[in-house]
Amino acid sequence: FNYAAYAFRTKDFGKTWERIADDTQIKSYVLSILEDTENPNLMFLGADDGLYVSFDAGKNWNKWTAGFPTVTAMDLVIQPREQDLAIGTFGRAFYILDDIRPLRSIAQNKDILNNNIKLFEPPTAYLATYQQPSGSRFGADAEFNGENRPSGAMIAYYFKSKEDKSTEKVEEADVKDKKPKKDSIQLDVYDGDRLIRTLKQVAPEDNGLQRMYWGLDEKSADRPSRTLRKSNREFGGQDVLPGTYKLKITYKDQSDETTVKVEVDPRLKPSFADLKSKYDAAKLLDGFSESAAKATKQLAESRQTADDLQKDFAKADKEKYKTEIQSSKDIIKKIDELLDLYFGKEDKRQGIVRSPLPNVTNRIFGASRYVRSRNGAVTATEQRLIDQAKDELNQALEKTNTFFETVWPVYKNSVQDKLPSPFKETQLINKN
Template sequence: VTKNGGSSWDDISKGLKGLPKGSWITQIKASQTKKGHALLVANDYRRFNFEPYAYRTTDYGKNWTRIVDQDDVISYVLCIIEHPEENNLVFLGTDDGLYVSIDAGDNWTKYTNGFPTVSVKDLVIHPREDDLIIGTFGRAAWVLDDLEPFTAFAKARPEQPIALYEPPTAYFASYQQPTGSRFGADAMFHGENRSSPIGQFKYFFDKDLKAKTDTIKSDSLFLKIYKGDQLIRTLNRKIPKEKGVYNWSWRLDEKGMPSPSRKINNSKREPSGKDVLPGSYKAVLCYGEITSEQMIEVKEDPRIDEYTMAHRKEMRAAQDQLQSLMSDVEAVTSQLSKNKKVADSFKKLLTSQNKKAFKEQIKATDSIVKQLEKLQNKYFGTPDKRQGITRNPEMTVMNRMYGAASYIGSRQGAQTATETQLYNQAKALALAVNTEAKNFLNKEWNAFVKEMKLVTVDMFKE
């Protein structure tokens, strides 16, 4: 070691107790936060000695403490790295795979979650992303994404059943089809990207820790997103079966409204809505009465200059208009679906009781069902039961609505006359069909209901 830029050197190898003379010094990693601190790994496998060797010094190498031996890992050591901010967190690369310690090397655990038993040649912690990049022998560069849970464990063990960790910044990342082959075959490899847009959360769960708290009866976890004090999104899932660290994704959206459908929507999940605006949001993980919260930053793609907050607000104003129209359509189509179900059930009941006696009522019910289906087709299109790829040429309300939504939501700049024209076309058709459907419900349907209420069905036969 030199302390004067190389003018003089001191031999510090004598303090490496237990290391055979002539062993290969693979790495020396100086601490980024503590003067005189360093980690060293060595191996002697070239002479058929597969024992692992790793040491720490706190005084520029005058003294060394061995932190890895044959009781900790299976094979020889190749690399080591200490987290630059949390020194208790240390990663170790061996010929047998990756190991991690959250107590500065006192105890080691092999990391196997998606990572194979493969020779680990080098380790780097990305200074901006706080990801562990792992260089393996003959395999690939493998990234352990987001070390926040590891650093949190290294600081303190959780004392309650849940813990939400600080998430990375979420971006409205933009993608495009790359040049070259459109569909990759076996000979083409592409690394796995994050889906977009997405907010990535990691959380800890251990239901056994609830013994230290009040009894928790809930079998679900909830992730609530707030803008200031306003709750804008609620996600939920069943509690994990085992303790551990888990992922939870938020698609950077607000609570939405049910979409118009030909069928009755019985889903209890909160529907997805518009994208949020860039800014700061509070995320609260809830398990019974226990909560854990973090802040998450949402930003635009820094590579694209066209997006501005003004453009985002223009888009949201156009989406609000379209959502209001969609809500009106959903209210009518939902009523059509419910009425059709009632009519189908009524026909089934009459048929099962006395098909001949109720012949006229069954005929009237068939007629009203066909009218309901005809109205539904104006919203959703006539069902096409042919096999293969088919195209329905009719222009429906939902075709207009989805076309406008696609253009409005994909603009990277200011809204244009195209988006306005598509919305106006959707609005004109939606209002026209809604008016026709409401008139039908007020006249033909109400008349049908009034007449069918006079039908007496004997449910108690001799």
């Protein structure tokens, strides 16, 4: 059997032919070939061992391995609306290569490959609404389910490492120093001049086209916590409104910019006024969360200070500092009572437990869940939940501020001169 790669092209309606595929680059026989409808330099070739791509009208071919296995590529077609490449295989499923426009850009201008980082204009992103389909929720392993395209904005970029790829021998310490940093690729999203989201990822190990996804959301508000947390991770929050957003990608000292258009779900078509109502309500609740986070962080820091002092006094002289040790225990108890206003009384039983009584966090997050689940404007139900969250928060903040105005200074003055001072400055938290 002849496994050689044969693909020919004519430019004079069949009078003469030139071979555009051979065994040096394509390792199996050819089954299908497709020229891009917009840029003739971009060509796709289906062979018995997979998919190949050419950026120079067939002079050179590269095997495409990202997400596509070594299977027989029987047929190729470009979906004009989505600009996707559809690939039909022989008994090995049906594949979609999402958004071939970055490939067109490279075929149009190969100087792109000289950049260390290049951002391509993404396709329109939709604020899509998802619903659990009817039928079985958890299918058996033998039940096949095709993959959907990930939600959000699909952002393609070209990456070429600035690191030295030479094979010269280096010391182990040098290798560790040259290891890519965890967050060496950064994507910033702007609404006008306002930075609303920052996504970070490890620089890819291989040069070439890469993808990342933005969930069409803004940065989440800081969340209250009973304990002190150390985390640099940014979480997603409220969905953005329809509009055009600026994207800026950065790698070391190189950066590139483009824009992405965000539109509503065309199946639902909610009005902008309804979406703005939902957005404003969500941002209001984000403000509540920020205020609660500031208060609980200050309480947690103060509790840590008192706990450290209690241990230091006990270590120095339990009998001499008996009064100070007891004062520290009393102030810790008062702080715990204040934290209970935000989180409910702490239940130290094992398993999943939940406070049955209302508190600040479950009021805020309960209202937030209702608001974010709306497909339109907020109703009287959501407004009532927002008002309840506001009242619960303001009551807790009033008691917290009273504590830091009256109780905490007394404790601070009674112990701070006995040992080196660990106290941090405190501030009053504005009500909402």
